[in-house]
Amino acid sequence: MADVSVRAAREGDADEIGRIQVETWRTGYGSILPDPVLQSLTPELAAAAWRDAVLEPPSPRHHVLVAQEQTWTVGFAGFGPAADTVAAEPPTGDADPAEAAPAEDAVPEGTIEISPLLVEPRWGRRGHGSRLLAAVVDHARADGMQRAIVWIPEADTxxxxxxxxxxxxxxxxVRALDTGAGELREVRLHVSLAES
Structure with a gap:
């Protein structure tokens, strides 16, 4: 069995996180993101942003985790309290609550957003993504969070x-982002963090 783990990111991980983000986006999102956006990404710029996220997170509930296989960093996840939650509004009139759309964030302050969770393609299909996701959920529950969301490109099947x-x-x-080189449509997924 391979020696695999997930741990909190450290300052020295930023360069590898930046490289993984750029490589993964260029490989996996080559047909999704406009070419000018992909070309503007550099490992150095990404690493600087991740170094800041690791060393000076906006709150104690913001985290960056890395997945490892033996000595290699193979993926990472960044997450923290969601900034784009939707205030819950009760259905009006005779509306069926089950048909209310979209699903609102009943407790916005208890919602985390994953942004992003990436595994370098050459390390895919080895359980690293699942381990990262499980670690994100464990950390979020420990922080008292009740729900998790993630935005993904609509074309990212x-x-x-x-x-x-x-x-x-x-x-x-669903949201449309102006990338400066075209529109990127994203859909939002969610899950309850309540333990069953």
């Missing part, structure tokens, strides 16, 4: 299938 297979579901929200 691999990520969608990964989250769906882990029990996540679409919550009805």
């Amino acid at each position: 691999a990520s969608r299938e990964f989250y769906l297979s882990a029990g996540w579901a679409p919550d009805g929200l």
